[in-house]
Amino acid sequence: MLKKQLEYIRSVTDFKPQIAIVLGSGLGDMADEMNAQCTIDYKSIPDFPISTAPTHRGRFVFGRLSGKDVVIMQGRVHLYEGYSPAQIANPIRLMRKLGAEVLLLTNAAGGINRNFSCGDFMILNDHISSFVPSCLIGKNDDELGVRFPDMSEVYSKRLNRIIENIARKNNIDIKKGTYIQFTGPNFETPAEIKMAECIGADAVGMSTAIEAQAAKHCGFEVCAISVISNPACGISNTPITGNEVEETAQSVSEPFKMLIKESIKEF
Numbered sequence: 001m002l003k004k005q006l007e008y009i010r011s012v013t014d015f016k017p018q019i020a021i022v023l024g025s026g027l028g029d030m031a032d033e034m035n036a037q038c039t040i041d042y043k044s045i046p047d048f049p050i051s052t053a054p055t056h057r058g059r060f061v062f063g064r065l066s067g068k069d070v071v072i073m074q075g076r077v078h079l080y081e082g083y084s085p086a087q088i089a090n091p092i093r094l095m096r097k098l099g100a101e102v103l104l105l106t107n108a109a110g111g112i113n114r115n116f117s118c119g120d121f122m123i124l125n126d127h128i129s130s131f132v133p134s135c136l137i138g139k140n141d142d143e144l145g146v147r148f149p150d151m152s153e154v155y156s157k158r159l160n161r162i163i164e165n166i167a168r169k170n171n172i173d174i175k176k177g178t179y180i181q182f183t184g185p186n187f188e189t190p191a192e193i194k195m196a197e198c199i200g201a202d203a204v205g206m207s208t209a210i211e212a213q214a215a216k217h218c219g220f221e222v223c224a225i226s227v228i229s230n231p232a233c234g235i236s237n238t239p240i241t242g243n244e245v246e247e248t249a250q251s252v253s254e255p256f257k258m259l260i261k262e263s264i265k266e267f
Contacts, residue, residue, distance in 0.1 A: 001090070004046045006097050013038040015062040017071035019264055020092075020100035020220070022211060024076065024107035025249055027227070030257045031074040036063040042075075042091075049087045051075035066265045071095055078206055080185035085135035089214030093144060096218045102159070102267050103215045104260065105208050105224035108249040110232035110240070112193060113177055113202040117228065119252045121174045121259065122203055123163055124155050124224040128180040128196075129209040136217060145217035154216045159223035159267060166262045172255055177202025179226060181209035190234030204232050225259070227252055 015037055023030055040060045042048045051058035057074040064070065073091060077083045092103065109122070116122070140147045160176075167174035180196050182188055184206035188196070196204055203226050215222045229248040230240050249256075 001047050002093055002097060005048060005094055008045055009040060009060075009094075009098065012040055013062055015071075016069065016099040017062065017095065018069045018100060019102045019104065019267055020071050020073070020095040021104045021260070022073040022076050022106060024207065024227075025229075025245055027106055027108070027249055027253060027256065029253065030260065031057075031061040031072045033257065034061065034063045034065040034070065034072065036061050038062040049077040049083050049090060051077055052081050066261045068264050068267070070264070071098060071100060076207055076211070079132060079183045079210075080206060085133050085210050086138065088210050089135035092211050092214045092220070093218050096215070096220055101221060103220040103222050104264070105211055105222070106260075107205050107208045107224070107226050108229040108245050109179060109203040109205040109226035110187070110230050111202075111228040112197050112204055112232045112235060113175070114235065116175060116202070118230060118248050120228040121167070121172065121252075121256065122179075122226040122228060123160050123174060123176045124179050124208070124226065125160060125176050126178045127154065127209040127212060128178060128199065128201055129213060132181050132183055132210060135210050135214045145219060149217045151213070151216060154212050154222060156221045156223055159221060162266045163223060163225065163259065163263045166266070167259060170255075170258065170262070172259060175202070179203050179205065179208060179224070181205060181207065187240045188233050193232045193234045196232075203228060225256075227256060
């Protein structure tokens, strides 16, 4: 499948990215600001999973951003859309095959850490993926990575230092923490958030950990940033809505885009 998809993209463009970026909820318009050389809709790629989540445009954008050759996923796919972990890993593996060596993942997440506020940014320094199936279950593709990949440093300390330094220089208060992925599409119950808090999670969402797992397996240097879009259920007594998540992510999109663009200059 990857070979067929790679052949299709190479029939459209010979662009070789250095950096791959996945844009999460409310953050997709960043792709409109780059010097795009080519766009490819997911639906045109053979056997490729299609984004169905609101605001996820569902396309690859190839071009220059901050002086680097970049491929952006303008929208991702999720378990709650009915896709398997292997299908979610597929776009990550494809971008690695295209030549990208660094992967930046972004998402909108619920805040579990009580010191976090809506609109905060959080650098991921670890994740908990125990509540979603691994994308590595099944026969291993030795061309991608080893059967039993080490996950002691999924998120690159080097890249995290760069992001943290850029934030400090630009007076952006950035947090660090552990992200936990659940399947969705329902938001979590107060009891589930209490459990997540007990096992060390600082933020919760419905993406990212599977993608990071796949990326580490296939040799990417990985980093990830969450926008804290809402207090997780039970942290606040206010019911959570999808619109709230989108609105908060969009409200901080300008400093977020600046943080990304300045960081990738130094990646």
